[in-house]
Amino acid sequence: MDRIFGIYGDALALQSQRMNMLASNIANAATPNYKARDLDFDKAIAALADGEPLADSTDQHIGYRIPLSPALDGNTVELSTEQTLFAENAVQYRTTLSFLEGRIGTLRRAMVGE
């Protein structure tokens, strides 16, 4: 399976995890002392490409967001940042999905022999 879908299966898992983290940040936009967290997708996927297992590479590349202008209540969520990244991540997830679709389509055509 891994060789059929290449890196895309792992990429989808990472993007899904990142979506959860960004959703958590947006959910906590008004919670005092909440620190926004994010996954560095580029580093995580590079680590996966180097052969690291999925669980290790995600844990290592999770970090806290550095706010552009810190709030008085200790909350580091900036909605504009989180919203932009959430949208970007959603597009990336869709892109990965369409790569996977393409791969499935290729295999199906090879099997059916149109």
Add this chain to the structure above:
Amino acid sequence: MAGPMNIFDVAGRAMAAQLTRLNTTVSNMANARSVAGSEDDAFRALKPVFRTFSNGPDMATVDVERIVQSDTQPKKRHDPANPMADGDGYVWEAGVDEPTEMVEMIETARQYQNNVQVLQTAKSLILETIRMGK
């Protein structure tokens, strides 16, 4: 909650918390300018206390821990014609700062909308994933 949370729990509970916050803001706005016969009886703005709720490494949602009364002081006003006035002719106006409440209301609405958007995006992505290869 049993089992790990999913993205719908995260956004759903955040929406519930924001709605509680909106309810307190509405109560505060409704009681602004209301008067009482003594400082102790005067209405004081209600504020929800938000706290992060998390039961996994990368999921965190928010709960309303409790609702507290703010320390905005009621305003003392001389109004002897008011039937609520005390012996010296003073009434106490509710301790509500209206501009702050307005800002709070707009912020609450924005954050609520953001959570709705998260829910919609997550829903469509999950549905697309289910349809993959069909």
